[in-house]
Amino acid sequence: MRKIFQYLSVVFCFLACYAQAVIIEADSIHDIRNHIDPETLVIFDIDNTLMEPSQTLGSDQWFYHRIGEHKAKGMDQQSALEKSLSEWMSVQSITKVKVVEEGTVELIKRLQDEGYTVMGLTTRGLGLSTRTIFQLESLHINLSVTAPTHEEVFFINNHGVLFRGGILFTAGTHKGLALAKFLHLIEKAPENIVFINDKWSNIREVEVICEKYQVPFIGLRYSYVDEKVANFNHEIADVQWEQFGQILSDEEAESQLLEVRS
Numbered sequence: 340m341r342k343i344f345q346y347l348s349v350v351f352c353f354l355a356c357y358a359q360a361v362i363i364e365a366d367s368i369h370d371i372r373n374h375i376d377p378e379t380l381v382i383f384d385i386d387n388t389l390m391e392p393s394q395t396l397g398s399d400q401w402f403y404h405r406i407g408e409h410k411a412k413g414m415d416q417q418s419a420l421e422k423s424l425s426e427w428m429s430v431q432s433i434t435k436v437k438v439v440e441e442g443t444v445e446l447i448k449r450l451q452d453e454g455y456t457v458m459g460l461t462t463r464g465l466g467l468s469t470r471t472i473f474q475l476e477s478l479h480i481n482l483s484v485t486a487p488t489h490e491e492v493f494f495i496n497n498h499g500v501l502f503r504g505g506i507l508f509t510a511g512t513h514k515g516l517a518l519a520k521f522l523h524l525i526e527k528a529p530e531n532i533v534f535i536n537d538k539w540s541n542i543r544e545v546e547v548i549c550e551k552y553q554v555p556f557i558g559l560r561y562s563y564v565d566e567k568v569a570n571f572n573h574e575i576a577d578v579q580w581e582q583f584g585q586i587l588s589d590e591e592a593e594s595q596l597l598e599v600r601s
């Protein structure tokens with residue numbers, strides 16, 4: 340009997356060790372190479388990980404700035420969030436984008452060429468799905484090439500969630516639950532998952548689900564944009580927002596600010 344317990348404890352220890360879930364800081368997207376094997380489901384966040392707007396207006400950090408502005412004017416949290424989201428979406432509808440880090444396009448292409456299963460996972464909602472795919476295409480990123488499925492998949496995760504063009508649009512819902520439901524629907528059980536994202540909270544949502552289902556998980560908390568986010572210049576963004584309809588570059592907005600001051 341004692342031997343059986345010893346045996347079981349070894350098995351459980353092995354499972355616990357094997358099914359490890361960890362979150363690691365990564366200051367470059369290329370760090371992902373150090374954590375994947377051919378069986379890995381490689382998942383990329385989109386905003387502030389793969390791409391960002393060409394100017395401050397429309398950035399992730401601008402979105403949070405707008406929430407703060409609305410709340411400062413007396414709006415409650417939910418209304419401020421919804422208003423900021425509609426403003427952010429209006430900018431997304433016309434803004435150009437750029438890659439966050441040099442070499443990202445080549446990295447994704449190479450992973451796809453090597454046969455890795457690659458997909459996107461974003462807070463963005465399905466209303467922005469076509470626009471998001473178009474934005475990524477403008478950068479020569481196509482996340483559908485080696486995605487876990489080429490079908491479009493729609494399901495409810497509190498709100499409607501859509502998998503389209505290799506990207507799971509989670510519409511602000513729990514990312515871990517959305518991913519688990521998606522993988523269940525397409526009948527895929529990845530051997531292990533690596534998820535790179537600039538937000539720790541988003542990674543944590545996937546980590547808890549991987550822990551629950553004992554799927555080995557590595558979350559890479561992408562810090563490449565941290566400095567830029569910390570140095571967010573609301574004055575430039577405010578000038579750009581006042582004149583939205585056209586989009587001023589950061590340089591144009593800055594020279595207008597300097598003119599006003601001189």
Ligand SMILES: [Mg+2]
Nearest residue numbers: 384386387537
């Ligand atoms: Mg992000």
